[in-house]
Amino acid sequence: MTEYRGAEATVDVGEVAVKRRQKKTYRHPDLDSRLRRERTDDEARLLERAHKYGVAVPGLLGSSEFELEMEAVDGDRLKARLPDSAVMEQLGTEVAKLHSAQVIHGDLTTSNVVLSGDDPFLIDFGLAYTSERAEDRAVDIHLLHQVLCSSHPGLPRTRGRRSWTDTPSSSAPMPWSTRWRMCGRGGATPDIKI
Ligand SMILES: Nc1ncnc2c1ncn2[C@@H]1O[C@H](COP(=O)(O)OP(=O)(O)O)[C@@H](O)[C@H]1O
Ligand SMILES: [Mg+2]
Secondary structure (H helix, E strand, O other): OEEEEOOOEEEEEOOEEEEEEOOOOOOOHHHHHHHHHHHHHHHHHHHHHHHHOOOOOOOEEEEEOOEEEEEOOOOOEHHHOOOOHHHHHHHHHHHHHHHHOOEEOOOOOOOOEEEEOOEEEEOOOOOOEEOOOHHHHHHHHHHHHHHHHHHOOOOEEEOOOOOHHHOOOOOOOOOOOOEEEEOOOOOOOOOOEO
């Protein structure tokens, strides 16, 4: 069993993954309960919505007031596996599917993608919301791009205009197949497509 402690929740990952939103003593107890309950509810709802639309997310096994139980994805976080062009290509497809389901992830970082073998699963819908606005989708992708460039400086970045946001509509997800270049630093450019 591995325990992860975040700012808001602890997650125990074993046979299943259990995410508990912890009490915050600096908040009024009524407000604290309400926020934790609402955020747990929202996360469960959006995780289920993503699942229903065929996005690679852990299946929700149950939820109670402040707790979600979901399938455990048995692998590394994406941050431990970069660069990996096959995984990134698939991640682009999953994000396009998520956006086609009108779900914006809201915190698309390399700690919120866990791999099962080579298959990326999106987790942590704690900041997710529904929207059909292209701008909201773009913010999601922009954040991921920033995270890749700042915390993984060896990775190349996009050039040109084509990206996930070019997906014409909510129909077919478009693979993220843009050529990348280095994040403004010298050195060898890994020839990956992302
Ligand atoms: N379903 C899951 N399967 C495997 N690991 C998970 C799962 N859910 C969470 N984790 C692990 O727990 C960590 C924290 O979970 P997360 O939902 O991102 O919580 P927080 O909201 O605190 O960031 C993740 O980075 C991941 O390593
Ligand atoms: Mg997280």
